Structure formats: C-alpha cells, structure tokens
Amino acid sequence: MKVSLAAQIFSQRVASTMKGILRLAPDKLSNTAEGTAEFCLFMNNAFDSVNGTNINSNIELRCAVQSKSVHHDFWLEAIKTFESMKFLRSNGAQYVLPTVKNWIHSLKGLRYLWHTLNSKGFDFLSGKAECVLTKDPIKK
Numbered sequence: 089m090k091v092s093l094a095a096q097i098f099s100q101r102v103a104s105t106m107k108g109i110l111r112l113a114p115d116k117l118s119n120t121a122e123g124t125a126e127f128c129l130f131m132n133n134a135f136d137s138v139n140g141t142n143i144n145s146n147i148e149l150r151c152a153v154q155s156k157s158v159h160h161d162f163w164l165e166a167i168k169t170f171e172s173m174k175f176l177r178s179n180g181a182q183y184v185l186p187t188v189k190n191w192i193h194s195l196k197g198l199r200y201l202w203h204t205l206n207s208k209g210f211d212f213l214s215g216k217a218e219c220v221l222t223k224d225p226i227k228k
Contacts, residue, residue, distance in 0.1 A: 098131030130169065134191065137162055138198065139215040153202050153213040160202075163195045170195070 096102075106125035109117055136149040137159050145151035153159045170192045174182045202213050 098128045098135065100129060100132045103129035103132065130166070133162065134166055134195075137166070138194065141214050143212060152215075153198075154211065155206060160199070163199055167192055167195050 103125040106117065106121050106128070110121055110125070133149055136147060140149065140151040140153065140159075142150075143152050143154070148158045149162060151157065170188050173184065173188050175185060176182060198213075205213060
C-alpha cells in the first residue's frame with residue numbers, strides 16, 4: 089500500500105467528518121465511529137510529526153523539529169499509544185502488526201537522532217529529503 093493513500097484515509101479531514109456526522113446524525117454511524125475518528129486523527133498527527141519540512145507551519149506537528157517544538161511530547165505519547173496497540177487473530181490470539189512495531193522503532197530513532205544532532209549544534213531536523221539536517225543560518 090502506498091503511504092500517501094494511508095495518509096489520505098488517516099487524516100484530520102476524515103476524523104472531522106466522522107465526528108461531525110456523529111454530532112449531527114448519531115444514528116448514521118456505529119458506536120465505534122468515535123474511536124475510529126480518534127484513531128484517524130492520531131495517525132494524521134503521527135504522519136505530520138515525521139514529515140515536517142519547514143521551520144514554521146500553521147500546523148505545529150508539520151514543521152521541522154526544534155528544541156521547543158511539540159514533537160518531543162507527541163512522540164513520547166505516540167510511542168506509548170503504539171506500544172498499547174494489540175490486534176486479535178480469528179482464533180483470539182493477540183499480536184502486534186509489523187507496521188506498529190516499525191512506527192515505534194521510527195519514533196524512537198527520530199528521538200535519538202534529534203538528541204544526538206542537537207547536542208552537536210543542529211537547530212532543526214527536517215523530514216525533507218534534500219534538507220534533512222540544518223543549522224540556523226542566522227546563528228554564527
């Protein structure tokens with residue numbers, strides 16, 4: 089599956105639409121729709137947090153990582169959330185999807201990468217491929 093398709097489904101727009109339908113016509117969706125909307129919003133935020141390219145953005149998690157950005161707290165909570173996810177096989181056995189394990193590894197890796205680079209004087213970490221590491225051009 090292409091990541092871009094998953095990102096379109098697990099989006100803020102889908103979550104907001106589901107929540108709006110629940111408010112306006114609660115009988116039109118199942119009682120699990122609110123949880124699904126929350127999951128869509130969580131995944132939207134997870135995608136945003138690893139894809140920030142600009143130093144500033146109207147969406148806090150969609151910007152480059154900086155010392156005081158919200159990424160740090162979000163990543164800690166996201167790791168806990170992913171670690172709590174369990175799925176059931178048809179026989180009732182629990183398992184964890186490889187995708188969930190990979191999100192955990194990726195977020196832990198980004199935290200480590202940020203702390204290492206920041207300790208070496210880097211001010212920003214961008215998700216943009218051609219601009220992965222940047223130093224503030226104004227600082228000398």
